[in-house]
Amino acid sequence: MPDIEDINTIIKRSVCNGREFVTRSDGTSWTRKLDRATNQLVSDWTPVEQPPADTEPSQSEQRQQQQRLAARYLSIVAEHQAPNEPKHWSLFTHILPANSTTDTARGQVWQVKGDAELMHHDYAADVDQLNSPDFAWHQVLRDDLSEEEFRRVDEIARAESPPRAVNRAAVREHCQGWVVRVVKQLVKEGIVKEGIVAGLEAVMDPIVR
Template identity: 35%
Template sequence: MSSQVNWSQITHNSGWDYITNLDANIVWTRKTGSGDEWVRVPLTQNLSEREIHLNWFCRREFYTDDDGVEWTRRVCEDGRRGEWRQVEVMAAETTPVAHRYLWLIRQKQPYPQPFHWSLAIGPENGGRCTIYQVKGDAFAMHYSHTIDVEIFNSNCFQDCYQLAKMDAAGEAWVDYYANIEIPPFAANQETVAENCQDWTIRVLRALQSSEIVSLQRIREVESLLDYQKDGHRNFG
């Protein structure tokens, strides 16, 4: 090691001495108090000189270059060093995002009642949902919205139809329209012209105007309306 170059003062770290040539950007090291010859640290060209940290427990040195990349090398008991190698960064495990969807849910009712319809927002593989629906006699129905319901596992579950993929804005629109579309009502049973199925379609048409549900999906839902044998709607 030449004494003619401009050397910085010796630094100590975890039982090792380090000295740096400020002009040539070279680092030398030796074990503290050993009196051994200085050993040059073989920095590669793409690594800038930084303070080197020794982890004595695992006998490795570490340092980080200007790009934030961490490097390491093995330290032998006799002071020899291995080659610098980039520290592998383990990719963080990510939890798949469970997308939520708008569903049409059909449930069985005692014969000859038509299927009960409701709208549900929940994950693709089933699970707990937010339910938007109206219930009661067809001439005096009322809102009966519920949250955190396992509707796919209900005893009266018939089938379901996926209508649209939901995001926060879509869910807000569903909640909005499901609470402003008036439940069906009539003066008496003879004048009934709507039931839960018609209310559901009204909500879907409102969602279509906000580009949440497609017109094609609405037409598919309309094809599921229950009719009596004489061709008239079955309002229950």
């Protein structure tokens, strides 16, 4: 790993939502977690990752869309967990008002949580998932989700069973696998493009036993 603290290579440094971010002269970005009360370090540097595939509209396209009408987005959001733990994935939908000047808004989250042997559904509304303090990356699956499609996504996510295993050694799936299973169902329904699945499977983190 490069010397992240080398001041001669740091071109930008910032702190936001309990995380420190730096951008280096080689174009890479890094982050580490801070204690919000004491500002002490609680994790090592990790790279800020890009979405698994370039499927998001460009910023200019997003601005043009926002200038025309409000849009409901469906995205996958990845968040950092403890060091050496796989990232947490969730499905997130939010509505950007017409002519919005920001890319984020509060919305609905579908996810599974808990130990990999006995995970459970954990859904929430009115969550600003894209501003999570542990945010790693997000990938837009749709930027024009209809109200009918939103209801269908909700039905599919709630019907997809959480990962289970009889013991730790038997674990074959975590939250990322559950998200991929939901996305596969959305592909079958024509809500999400088929090529999304391969890109997601290529960046899944390994099972930690």
